[in-house]
Amino acid sequence: MSESILNVKNLQVEFKSGSIITRAVNGVSFALNKNENIGIVGESGSGKSVTATSILRLIPSSSAKITGGEIILNGRDLLKLSNREMRKVRGNEISMIFQDPSTSLNPVFTVGNQLIETIRAHKKLTKKEAKQRAIELLELVGIPAPEKRINMYPHEFSGGMRQRVMIAIALACDPKILIADEPTTALDVTVQAQILNLMKDLQEKLDMSIIMITHDLGVVWEMCDQILVMYAGRVVESAKVEDLYHNPLHPYTWGLLESQITESQDSHAPLASIPGSPPDLSYEIKGCPFVDRCPYAQDICHNEAPKLIEPTEGHAVACHFQTETEKLERRENAYINGDTIRS
Amino acid sequence: MKRFLFRRILQLIPTLFIVAIIVFFITRMLPGNPAAVMLGPQASAEDIAAYSEQLGLNEPLHRQFFDYLGNLVKFDFGNSLSYNQPIADLIMERFPNTVILAISALIIAVIIGVPAGILAAKKQNTFLDYFITTFSLVGVSMPIFWLGVMLALYFSVNLGWLPSTGMGSLDNGLWDFLSHLILPSIALATIPTAQFARIIRSSMLETISHDYIKTARSKGLREFIVINKHALKNALTPLLTVMGLQFSNLLGGAVLTETIFSWPGMGLLIVNAIEKRDFVVVQNTVIFIAVIYVVINLIVDVLYKVVNPKINLDSDKGGA
Ligand SMILES: Nc1ncnc2c1ncn2[C@@H]1O[C@H](COP(=O)(O)OP(=O)(O)OP(=O)(O)O)[C@@H](O)[C@H]1O
Ligand code: SF4
Ligand SMILES: [Mg+2]
Numbered sequence: 001m002s003e004s005i006l007n008v009k010n011l012q013v014e015f016k017s018g019s020i021i022t023r024a025v026n027g028v029s030f031a032l033n034k035n036e037n038i039g040i041v042g043e044s045g046s047g048k049s050v051t052a053t054s055i056l057r058l059i060p061s062s063s064a065k066i067t068g069g070e071i072i073l074n075g076r077d078l079l080k081l082s083n084r085e086m087r088k089v090r091g092n093e094i095s096m097i098f099q100d101p102s103t104s105l106n107p108v109f110t111v112g113n114q115l116i117e118t119i120r121a122h123k124k125l126t127k128k129e130a131k132q133r134a135i136e137l138l139e140l141v142g143i144p145a146p147e148k149r150i151n152m153y154p155h156e157f158s159g160g161m162r163q164r165v166m167i168a169i170a171l172a173c174d175p176k177i178l179i180a181d182e183p184t185t186a187l188d189v190t191v192q193a194q195i196l197n198l199m200k201d202l203q204e205k206l207d208m209s210i211i212m213i214t215h216d217l218g219v220v221w222e223m224c225d226q227i228l229v230m231y232a233g234r235v236v237e238s239a240k241v242e243d244l245y246h247n248p249l250h251p252y253t254w255g256l257l258e259s260q261i262t263e264s265q266d267s268h269a270p271l272a273s274i275p276g277s278p279p280d281l282s283y284e285i286k287g288c289p290f291v292d293r294c295p296y297a298q299d300i301c302h303n304e305a306p307k308l309i310e311p312t313e314g315h316a317v318a319c320h321f322q323t324e325t326e327k328l329e330r331r332e333n334a335y336i337n338g339d340t341i342r343s
Numbered sequence: 344m345k346r347f348l349f350r351r352i353l354q355l356i357p358t359l360f361i362v363a364i365i366v367f368f369i370t371r372m373l374p375g376n377p378a379a380v381m382l383g384p385q386a387s388a389e390d391i392a393a394y395s396e397q398l399g400l401n402e403p404l405h406r407q408f409f410d411y412l413g414n415l416v417k418f419d420f421g422n423s424l425s426y427n428q429p430i431a432d433l434i435m436e437r438f439p440n441t442v443i444l445a446i447s448a449l450i451i452a453v454i455i456g457v458p459a460g461i462l463a464a465k466k467q468n469t470f471l472d473y474f475i476t477t478f479s480l481v482g483v484s485m486p487i488f489w490l491g492v493m494l495a496l497y498f499s500v501n502l503g504w505l506p507s508t509g510m511g512s513l514d515n516g517l518w519d520f521l522s523h524l525i526l527p528s529i530a531l532a533t534i535p536t537a538q539f540a541r542i543i544r545s546s547m548l549e550t551i552s553h554d555y556i557k558t559a560r561s562k563g564l565r566e567f568i569v570i571n572k573h574a575l576k577n578a579l580t581p582l583l584t585v586m587g588l589q590f591s592n593l594l595g596g597a598v599l600t601e602t603i604f605s606w607p608g609m610g611l612l613i614v615n616a617i618e619k620r621d622f623v624v625v626q627n628t629v630i631f632i633a634v635i636y637v638v639i640n641l642i643v644d645v646l647y648k649v650v651n652p653k654i655n656l657d658s659d660k661g662g663a
Contacts, residue, residue, distance in 0.1 A: 091563035103554040118562040153652045
């Protein structure tokens with residue numbers, strides 16, 4: 001069995017605005033294995049980014065709060081660390097890159113400055129050594145003429161190059177985990193593939209694990225070992241990528257797969273071709289959160305929340321109907337309704 | 344950069360021309376014959392008439408105006424009759440005093456206003472924030488004349504700690520110099536301090552919400568660096584704008600403050616010259632101040648470039 005390096009257990013995150021409490025993440029659990037990548041998918045607002053930023057404890061402290069759970073990294077619960085200890089984790093053991101490289105780099109400092117300060121925040125290097133390391137990093141992520149580029153400002157780079165710079169910054173201290181929150185969404189289609197290839201290369205070269213948040217299931221098939229399907233702040237299905245691909249269990253996942261097929265032309269398309277919209281997270285949800293949109297919903301779905309169960313080893317799903325006959329029935333219906341899901 | 348400077352210097356010409364027109368005609372609208380005012384109440388009507396003739400006051404207004412413009416073009420500031428010395432000397436004697444007062448007020452404003460603004464933004468919606476916000480609101484609406492008089496009354500008349508008039512000299516020791524500077528600087532610094540605090544607070548709040556701040560935190564940087572390096576440098580642009588405006592205001596001579604504390608600067612010079620109807624002094628001092636305004640604004644625009652590398656001064660979009 002592969003060894004897990006990060007364990008998120010029953011994570012709960014709430015946003016508070018006045019008297020309204022939004023449960024953005026509601027009991028998310030997953031394990032990230034060494035040298036493996038996990039993909040997190042789910043439509044907009046399902047809590048992917050909040051889950052990811054909570055791992056680094058970077059959610060806005062004024063409005064959001066982690067109200068429960070554990071995040072275990074190397075035997076330590078990150079939620080119990082002091083701010084100082086947490087700083088040593090950020091950018092050093094776990095790094096993060098964001099969606100839009102044109103806003104995630106600071107416009108008023110050179111890329112060299114932003115790289116070097118990261119290196120020096122965690123490693124005892126002289127300015128000169130850090131600069132040398134920065135040049136190597138830029139080279140590593142495929143930026144030509146790094147000795148010159150290091151003195152340039154972010155606006156002098158193209159979108160793809162900026163994301164490479166972000167990756168260089170994230171990798172500055174050899175983190176074991178890289179969290180990538182839709183790292184290619186803001187880029188041109190041609191550049192997207194280059195960035196993904198780069199990430200894949202580096203992941204193998206540097207022995208790290210990636211948490212890849214994406215709207216694009218293609219990216220998951222391509223890069224990830226595990227997949228986590230999120231809906232309304234919960235995990236509704238999680239599995240090895242092949243298992244989910246061949247045998248998706250949750251009706252929401254079916255919808256996702258289907259929308260991916262019909263809209264595969266445009267990888268920017270949201271995964272929301274499933275009719276209806278997710279529930280308002282500021283209300284208590286009594287039954288299954290997907291009930292309003294689920295074609296197979298029964299009475300029990302309205303009244304009882306389905307638990308995350310593991311019908312087969314390593315493949316978990318939160319839906320009431322998981323016996324073989326029930327599944328068959330529903331799959332058949334799905335084929336009739338949607339012609340084919342996949343063949 | 345060269346093109347930028349060239350363009351700005353060209354722009355200076357119409358600005359100065361307009362200023363010249365305005366101040367010329369405003370001074371002519373003042374009541375009282377300058378010759379009569381200067382010669383004093385004992386002067387006879389003939390003396391006044393003769394003196395008016397000598398001053399060129401009997402010429403038609405447009406002639407007077409063009410003579411004045413002609414002299415300006417030649418950089419000839421002329422002589423002050425009431426002070427009996429060249430106006431250029433007069434300005435050069437007073438201007439450094441104004442600079443000293445302005446710089447010390449600006450230093451106070453930066454040292455107090457900027458950290459207060461940062462703190463208020465960092466502690467948004469806490470008691471500290473409300474405290475700073477309220478104080479800066481009071482500060483920007485403070486009547487300086489009243490504040491100056493109160494400071495003078497309390498610290499020099501009541502307590503006797505500090506002198507309330509005139510300027511000290513370093514020849515009499517550092518304390519003589521500083522003690523004269525303290526009260527007028529505080530009076531003059533009040534509004535800019537409050538203004539800086541407000542500007543920095545709001546631009547910091549705006550900056551802190553940007554993605555690159557999250558990036559900075561995600562890299563494991565200390566909060567002190569995140570705020571005072573990553574956020575602050577981005578928040579400086581609006582501060583630079585008001586700082587430039589305030590500084591050129593201060594250099595123009597803080598008329599009220601200089602009058603209350605009898606500080607021998609440009610402001611007091613203008614007030615005295617108006618009292619004496621010494622038009623030439625008023626006109627040329629104002630022109631000089633206008634030039635200073637433009638120069639400071641130019642420096643501020645160049646500083647924008649330092650703070651924000653995206654700004655290209657030579658393009659038409661830049662510098663705004
Ligand atoms: N700053 C915030 N203030 C209040 N609520 C927030 C905030 N950020 C997120 N939320 C809540 O958390 C929920 C999950 O948001 P999150 O950003 O994690 O979604 P996501 O899955 O990343 O979506 P997307 O695909 O659009 O990035 C949102 O529906 C919203 O209700
Ligand atoms: S629990 Fe019911 S409503 Fe929820 S996904 Fe399963 S069948 Fe649909
Ligand atoms: Mg997101």
